[in-house]
Amino acid sequence: MALTVLICDDSMLARNQLKKSLPVDFDADIVTAGNGLEALAILRTQDIGLVFLDLTMPELDGVGVLEAVKAEAMDCLVIVVSADIQPEMQKRVMELGALAFVRKPASAEKLAEVMHKYGLI
Amino acid sequence: MTPLQFTEEQRDCLQELVNVAMGLASDKLARYLDTLVHLQVPAIELVDTLQLPQHVNQRYGEQSTTLVSLGFFGDQGLRGEAIMLYQLENVGVIAQLLGYSDDDSSEAEMLTDISSVLTTTSLNGLAEQLENSFSYAAPRILSSRDQHFSRKLTETASQWQLALMVDIRYQLTDYSFNCDMMMLIPGEAVLRLRQMLDKILAGF
Numbered sequence: 001m002a003l004t005v006l007i008c009d010d011s012m013l014a015r016n017q018l019k020k021s022l023p024v025d026f027d028a029d030i031v032t033a034g035n036g037l038e039a040l041a042i043l044r045t046q047d048i049g050l051v052f053l054d055l056t057m058p059e060l061d062g063v064g065v066l067e068a069v070k071a072e073a074m075d076c077l078v079i080v081v082s083a084d085i086q087p088e089m090q091k092r093v094m095e096l097g098a099l100a101f102v103r104k105p106a107s108a109e110k111l112a113e114v115m116h117k118y119g120l121i
Numbered sequence: 122m123t124p125l126q127f128t129e130e131q132r133d134c135l136q137e138l139v140n141v142a143m144g145l146a147s148d149k150l151a152r153y154l155d156t157l158v159h160l161q162v163p164a165i166e167l168v169d170t171l172q173l174p175q176h177v178n179q180r181y182g183e184q185s186t187t188l189v190s191l192g193f194f195g196d197q198g199l200r201g202e203a204i205m206l207y208q209l210e211n212v213g214v215i216a217q218l219l220g221y222s223d224d225d226s227s228e229a230e231m232l233t234d235i236s237s238v239l240t241t242t243s244l245n246g247l248a249e250q251l252e253n254s255f256s257y258a259a260p261r262i263l264s265s266r267d268q269h270f271s272r273k274l275t276e277t278a279s280q281w282q283l284a285l286m287v288d289i290r291y292q293l294t295d296y297s298f299n300c301d302m303m304m305l306i307p308g309e310a311v312l313r314l315r316q317m318l319d320k321i322l323a324g325f
Contacts, residue, residue: 010162011137012130016325056140056160083144088157104141105250
């Protein structure tokens with residue numbers, strides 16, 4: 001069964017950019033969310049294996065999502081894709097359990113590298 | 122659609138480009154001030170400069186604000202003026218943090234320094250994503266701690282047609298430091314910008 005992947009970003013451009021930059025041989029169903037609250041609603045009701053998570057979002061930001069994922073011990077991998085590249089922020093999301101941090105705009109090469117590293121492709 | 126209007130797709134695209142650009146600027150600011158900057162979604166709004174006085178009055182009322190301006194010039198007619206609006210109740214704290222002495226001339230120096238870092242970093246980030254490159258004029262203070270700054274702003278804005286208002290709130294760990302950035306661009310640059318955004322959107 002194919003993996004279900006959640007792309008969470010408030011920008012339609014960013015969601016499309018990411019979708020298009022995923023490796024061609026990556027077999028996954030893709031669902032999207034426009035903010036952190038939408039993401040949590042999906043995570044609580046669907047079987048999501050991998051999340052691409054933006055940080056700067058309305059309603060609930062990416063850090064809030066990571067905190068909830070950790071608190072509720074949800075079984076999913078999270079790759080943060082964000083423009084907030086401050087070292088302190090990268091450290092914080094890694095401490096909250098993110099698998100990797102990818103700076104925006106995410107290139108296909110970088111995504112492939114990270115996904116390969118963690119055995120996702 | 123009039124030449125100054127953007128579609129929802131174009132606005133979303135521009136907002137995301139600004140988001141990436143702001144991320145770079147915040148990273149610079151965080152290193153400069155040695156603190157974490159909390160980024161918020163950059164609310165962007167496009168305002169016809171004829172409507173600017175009304176818009177500014179509504180938003181800032183009688184607060185005193187310092188305006189710093191920086192001209193930018195890119196390829197293919199993309200040019201304009203970036204204006205930073207600072208409301209600095211905390212100006213003394215920031216000055217101290219950065220090691221500026223506590224007088225008016227160094228406050229001015231600090232604001233032009235910060236403006237230069239923030240605007241060139243974010244505008245370079247924006248230019249790069251538009252496959253463009255900008256050069257800059259030296260930053261200058263248009264008006265300092267002025268309650269009647271909207272007149273000054275209106276005068277400056279009247280040379281341009283469109284104001285791209287980017288409401289940026291740099292929230293630092295221990296104090297807040299509000300700074301709005303406004304990009305004023307002429308009509309032909311608006312058209313160029315829209316074409317550039319369409320080109321990016323066509324790629325997806």
